[in-house]
Structures are given as structure tokens and as C-alpha cells.
Amino acid sequence: MRAAVPARPTGSGEPYEPPGLPLELEKLLGARLHAVKVRPYLASALFALHVVEDPSVPTMAVDALWRCYVSPGFVARTPVEELAGVWVHEVSHLLRNHHGRGERYAREQGENEPGQRLRRNIAADLEINDDIYGDGLPRPAGVVLPPMLRLPDGMLMEEYLQTTSLSALTPDLAWLDCGSEADGQECPWELGPEGAHGLSRQQRDAVRFRVAEEIKGRPGGGAGRLAPLGGRGVPSASAVAAVAGGNGPLGS
Numbered sequence: 001m002r003a004a005v006p007a008r009p010t011g012s013g014e015p016y017e018p019p020g021l022p023l024e025l026e027k028l029l030g031a032r033l034h035a036v037k038v039r040p041y042l043a044s045a046l047f048a049l050h051v052v053e054d055p056s057v058p059t060m061a062v063d064a065l066w067r068c069y070v071s072p073g074f075v076a077r078t079p080v081e082e083l084a085g086v087w088v089h090e091v092s093h094l095l096r097n098h099h100g101r102g103e104r105y106a107r108e109q110g111e112n113e114p115g116q117r118l119r120r121n122i123a124a125d126l127e128i129n130d131d132i133y134g135d136g137l138p139r140p141a142g143v144v145l146p147p148m149l150r151l152p153d154g155m156l157m158e159e160y161l162q163t164t165s166l167s168a169l170t171p172d173l174a175w176l177d178c179g180s181e182a183d184g185q186e187c188p189w190e191l192g193p194e195g196a197h198g199l200s201r202q203q204r205d206a207v208r209f210r211v212a213e214e215i216k217g218r219p220g221g222g223a224g225r226l227a228p229l230g231g232r233g234v235p236s237a238s239a240v241a242a243v244a245g246g247n248g249p250l251g252s
């Protein structure tokens with residue numbers, strides 16, 4: 001999710017880091033604890049993610065079954081507080097159902113090309129990144145933000161995808177890959193539906209319900225839009241419905 005990593009051909013399947021680099025699990029889990037501390041209403045979701053170490057992942061990525069794929073090299077070179085922001089970023093893809101929404105958008109638009117997949121990932125990132133940083137989560141340099149494309153904050157992934165300016169960023173972001181949860185298309189490193197440690201539908205619904213309850217219990221709950229899924233602001237009815245697994249563009 002950061003632009004400060006070296007360029008890498010998307011989908012090349014080549015290891016992104018030297019093989020054998022150990023994963024600093026304590027640092028990674030310490031970063032998750034920091035994320036829980038500064039975004040306590042996301043605790044259920046953050047703890048539900050199962051870490052899968054994989055050197056071929058560019059940074060960190062998630063799939064629809066709540067597995068979080070992690071590059072040991074990325075963990076090694078990223079400060080703990082920034083890693084906490086990445087945890088919140090990745091779990092936001094899941095709570096906002098970017099997998100289902102990306103899949104649906106691709107189906108409706110007839111999109112099957114790698115470049116179109118990258119556009120969906122960027123649009124999903126724009127939806128997340130405009131409101132999750134601050135309040136204890138420093139924004140990493142080079143993170144993709146709507147003003148970089150002269151677009152307003154606060155739009156949905158589908159709305160960003162309708163803008164023509166989105167394509168201007170894609171050559172610089174060929175390395176970006178937040179996993180199938182970000183755009184609805186499976187990545188080479190993913191364990192698939194039959195793989196270990198995936199959450200069942202019931203478990204995913206339970207996590208969403210608990211996060212929704214936490215959001216509703218926060219002071220000021222009821223106004224705003226998507227901010228509660230990331231950080232600042234106050235919860236909205238649509239956001240609560242989203243994490244509770246409701247229907248519509250934000251539901252599962």
C-alpha cells in the first residue's frame with residue numbers, strides 16, 4: 001500500500017524479498033496491538049486476521065477469508081506505527097467488503113485485464129486512505145490519496161472508478177497489490193477457499209457484528225459516513241450496516 005517500495009512487475013510470481021529473511025512476528029503483532037490501542041472498536045476485526053508469511057507479497061495483503069499475507073522484508077523496513085496503519089488499512093478492505101464490491105464491479109463492467117484490477121485496488125485504497133490516518137496512526141509517505149488525482153475525499157470505490165483521472169496513477173503503482181479482498185481477484189500467493197485458517201461465513205458475520213456494536217457504542221455514533229471504519233469522525237448508520245453485513249454497496 002506504500003509507494004516507497006521498489007517497482008516490481010505485477011503478478012510476476014518472483015519472490016519480492018531475498019528468500020530466508022525471517023518474519024519479525026513480535027514486531028508485526030506489536031503493531032497490531034498499537035492499532036487496537038488507537039482504534040479499539042476495530043479490535044475484533046484486527047484479532048480475527050490470521051497471519052500468513054509469504055516473501056512474494058509486495059507489502060501486506062488480505063483475502064476474502066480474513067487471511068493476512070505478510071512480506072518479512074516489508075515488516076523489517078517499516079516502523080511499528082506505520083505497520084499499525086497498514087493493519088488498519090488491510091482490515092478496512094474487509095470491513096468495507098471490497099472483495100464483493102470489486103467482483104461485482106468487474107462482472108458488471110466486463111473487466112478482466114490486470115490493469116483494470118489495479119484500478120479497482122487503487123480506487124479501494126483511495127476510499128480507505130482519505131480517512132484512516134491521524135489520531136495515533138501516522139500516514140506513510142507516498143500513500144495514495146484522492147488529492148493526488150485532484151479528486152475529492154469521501155467518495156466510494158465505485159465512484160472513484162468512474163473517474164478518468166484514475167488511470168494516470170497506474171504506471172507508478174504497478175507494484176501495488178492488497179490481495180483479492182481489495183479488488184475481487186485471486187492472487188498467486190493466496191491459499192484459496194480450501195486452504196487453512198480461513199474464517200467461515202458465520203465467523204465473518206460475527207466479527208462484523210461485533211465491530212458494528214463497538215461503533216454504535218462510541219460517543220457520537222450516528223452521524224458522518226465511513227470514518228468509523230478507519231479512524232476519525234463518528235459512526236454513520238450506513239457504516240454500521242456495512243460492518244454488520246448489510247446489503248447494498250457496502251454490505252457483504
Ligand SMILES: [Zn+2]
Pocket residue numbers: 001089090093124125178182
Ligand atoms: Zn489496500
